[in-house]
Amino acid sequence: MLRRMIGHINDLVLTDAEGSICEPMVAAGSRPTLTAQIRALCDVQKPHFGLMITAQGDAIVAAASNTMLGEPDVPLRAGEELTVGFTIDLPLARGDYLIDFGLAEAAGESLDVLEWRRGVSHLVVTNSGNATGIVDIRAVYRRS
Structure with a gap:
């Protein structure tokens, strides 16, 4: 089924705390920001912007x-452009990860x-x- 296109993600960039582009190499424990430029192609009453981090497999x-995150889904009007961003913690173990980013609209109980966009940042x-694993739990060993 062909669906009407009502939004478009124009640009995505991952930056560090100083605003410098930081992909693909990032330090564990850093707080990068994924920023997206969005343009509404028609009215979007309940926009949802989201990201997902995935590991291999x-x-x-x-x-x-x-x-x-408790932020309101403020309506977008056709032709409106905006910038949205997520600053995230990376308590990850050493390895390769991908960030996906998406735009959705609430449709009743679903989206x-x-x-x-899959793999917008590596x-x-x-x-x-x-x-080892995915999350670095920063364990501390003690012996008495």
Whole structure:
């Protein structure tokens, strides 16, 4: 089924705390920001913007959206352009990760995905010691 296109993600960029582009190499524990330029092609009453971090094999590491974070879904008008961003913690173990980004509209109890970009950022997490798995739990060992 062909669906009408009602939103478009124009540009995506991952920056560090100083605003410099930081992909693909990022340090474990850093707080990068994923910023997207959005243009509404028609009215969107309940827009949802979200990201998902995945590890190899498409294992979902984390996901967030404006509504999950308690931010209102302010309507967009046709032709309106805006910038949205998510600043995230990266308590990840060393390895390769991908960030997906999407735009959706609330449709009753579900979401109508308008555009979903897979792998918009490739992250290579460094400097996390010898942690294995996905999350670096920063364990501290003690013996008495």
